[in-house]
Amino acid sequence: MSDGIGARVERKEDKRFITGKGKYTDDIRMDNQAYAAFVRCPVAHAKINGIDSSAAMAMEGVIAVHTGPEMKADEIGDIITGWSITSKDGSPMQCGVWNPMVTTYGRYVGDAVAVVVAETQDIARAAAEVVELDYEELPAVAAADVALTDGAPQVHENVPGNLIFNWEIGDEAKTEAAMAGAHHVTELDITNNRLAPNPMEPRSAVATYDEAEDHYTLYTTSQNPHVARLVLSAFYNVAPEHKLRVIAPDVGGGFGSKIYIYPEELTCLWASMKTGRSVKWTSDRSEAFMTDAHGRDHVTKAKMGFDADGNIVAFHVDTIANIGAYVSLFATATPTYLYGTLWSGTYAMPAIYGTVRAVHTNTVPVDAYRGAGRPEATYMIERMMETASREMGIHPAELRRRNFVKEFPYQTEVILQYDSGDYFKMLDEGEKAADVAGFAARKADSAARGKLRGLGYSTFVEACGIAPSAAVGSLGAAVGLWESCEVRVNPVGTVEVLTGSHSHGQGHETTFAQLVSDRFGIPIDNVQIVHGDTDKVQMGMGTYGSRSGPVGMSAVVKALDKVEEKAKKIAAHTLEASEDDIVIENGEVKVAGTDKKMGWHEVGLAAYIAHNLPEGMEPGLKETAFYDPLNFSFPSGALICEVEVDPDTGVTDIVKFTAVDDFGTIINPNIVEGQVHGGVTQGIGQAMLEQVVYDETGQLITGSYMDYCMPRADDVPSFTLDHTCTPSPLNPLGVKGCGEAGAIGAPPAVINAITDAIGSNDLQMPATPLAVWTALQANKTAMAAE
Amino acid sequence: MTNVSMTVNGKSVSCDVSETTLLSEFLREDLRLTGTHVGCDTSQCGACVVHVDGKAIKSCTALAVSLNGSDLTTVEGVGSASNLHPMQAAFKKHHGLQCGFCTPGMIMAGIDMVERYHAAGQELTAEAIRHELEGNICRCTGYHNIVKAIEEAAGTMAGQKQAAE
CATH class of the missing domain: 1.10.150.120 ([2Fe-2S]-binding domain)
Incomplete structure (x- = not known):
């Protein structure tokens, strides 16, 4: 079937987006709608002594001003975290309490203090400006390493020294012993820069309370509406689940930042009950910089030991992770089980040990952002490998090959067991596609034009498809991470697939339909994917961690299996044949080797008319499945970046970027390539452009696109992509996940290329022209001195 | 409030708008043409681009009252699902x-x-x-x-x- 697995079909969902008919949360307008605007803490740390809303309340069109203590009095719950981490000394983590709106202390610039509800957005915002805060500014700290120093300002009274946990993974004694015996040790101080996720659609919420039914409806920009409903109900105490409907309609990108259930969405629900009005809030971009969970922000000291042949003997990591003012939903899992468990990279490392200290600061909470922990691990490992190759005089590709994992499954020293892969093949293919053989000539050509050319490698493996429920439960997760699906065959043979996965750009309405088309031989136009509404889909865990393929699609396959089994029974009964002889292809249900057949729609009709079903069979053709993965899946890739640097200005051009990935089975190459293009661009953004900056008082400096540099079209090249394929043996389709690969693999490839070009390893992200130029000057000075 | 009249996607429209209403707000809220999006506050992101008298402008940075008599085209006006541009x-x-x-x-x-x-x-x-x-x-x-x-x-x-x- 031309619409099936592997087909480059155009997306079903595109027509509404290209004609301006998409329905995003801010496009929704309810009857009786009012608008919310938040009064926010203007400094990084403050004791709020009083809130005077009299001037705001006096403004025409202002309906209400509500505050944190009122929410507390209504028994609205505090914002929760979903993953408990135990410190290496066995003690539980310590985290500060996160009131959805401040009750006493504001702890970052943007912390919500009060909400104004008014007839228009303009009035709400103007009124929020005149709500007067009587506050006392307190000492603040923004940098995580500073927050750990003696005498640093305390973000929360109950978290001494700002240390949330000090986690360890691996075998310390074995690693120390192997490191002591190493022939060569490479050491590097590495900063992983703080990023703002910046989906182009700002967060938005429209909440409606129906007093007669005592029922709430929330339209919101969520990657996981069912999780939102669960948390809003069970922890925030808004309403029991059956009295709360959460709808995530078209959502304009997420990248992790729309996983979380933020104070604003919760406050809109509560305010809709308080005011009796539908309450809408839409973030502006500055608010997004102030309140959307940031990503990354690690400071790391790493040591890697090698034997005389260049084989890794030991790897030691010491990381400080900035968690921000409060512990967000996955904030503790990101720098631990999504980071430390990936420290073996694509390599067979016999000894690994490291610690992660998670720290409160007076900044926006930090949580999972595209890649979540795995970009931080990959950047560190791949910079270590490139640095070691230069120090030991071994070509970077050769050093990687010497250390690659060779056999699968491979049990790492840090919990994970890799399912499958062929790292040699992907690197071979990558070097071919990047024309590494021609690099020397291109470098000479650049030199003749006064430019510096560099080549940088990165190979990565990541853990996708989070995750086996029992396994994550044993590691501290509060939820199981399965996925659900319901497949409904209608009496006319068209199919509806209800999935707990959520598409916010990933193209599920096409790729999930391709699975059905592949199975029953019907066109994708006869398949409708339903998602994002807790009233329609029974349950689901949502989309993040590249889980919609390995987990979400596996649930679809499981439900399709059940539908196929019943359809075959019905056909066998109708056609008076053995069930084992029934085949389904090209929209027909046939008896193999005969001309006896039924149309797919006739099977559907037979199931619902139910005049002639096998004895005891229930009417209908509709099946539900829950799929709990057996393991993570492990996509891998080889990325090669080629840059040209102008030594006079430090301006760096990416002249070629090659990515050869192994995602296992690919459902739709167009969509997979699109995910890589976008992921690599975000990786290039991290490497060269993006940086959230706080000053030492905790004031946010990068609060708009005037200050925070997003990758634009002329910052990136057209990409050279290819794929290898080792299907995952652990899920029915053999898919591995592709959503995060580019963001994980790209940053070290870029930095390795730039450091190769300039001959200096002293460079941190983002490698702006100034940073590159400064590193070049320092290198010149050092070389002159030698 | 000021009355503005324009042609939007080939249709004449006339509305009373406040002097501070941005074109993007006018399109989205008054005309309910929600295909024009707002992604930033600083004229950087371009999600709000529309055509005014044949030229592309950022509708988040124009006041509706300043465009009286103009001919506007939004994404809804360039083609339809059955007749794409x-x-x-x-x-x-x-x-x-x-x-x-x-x-x-x-x-x-x-x-x-x-x-x-x-x-x-x-x-x-x-x-x-x-x-x-x-x-x-x-x-x-x-x-x-x-x-x-x-x-x-x-x-x-x-x-x-x-x-x-």
């Missing part, structure tokens, strides 16, 4: 969109640049497209397929112009 068709064919939020602005900016280059007799190269997209941010696609889509649409639009002449 070549730029819309090319975005679909080349997977030039993912979440779709920046897409209306990209399409409107794309049409504008093709028409400008055509009028000036200049070739719209891939490099020129990347340069021209300076004012449009996409977080999903990495621009690769957007550039391909605009390149193809430029060819189709030039062909249509020739056929019409």
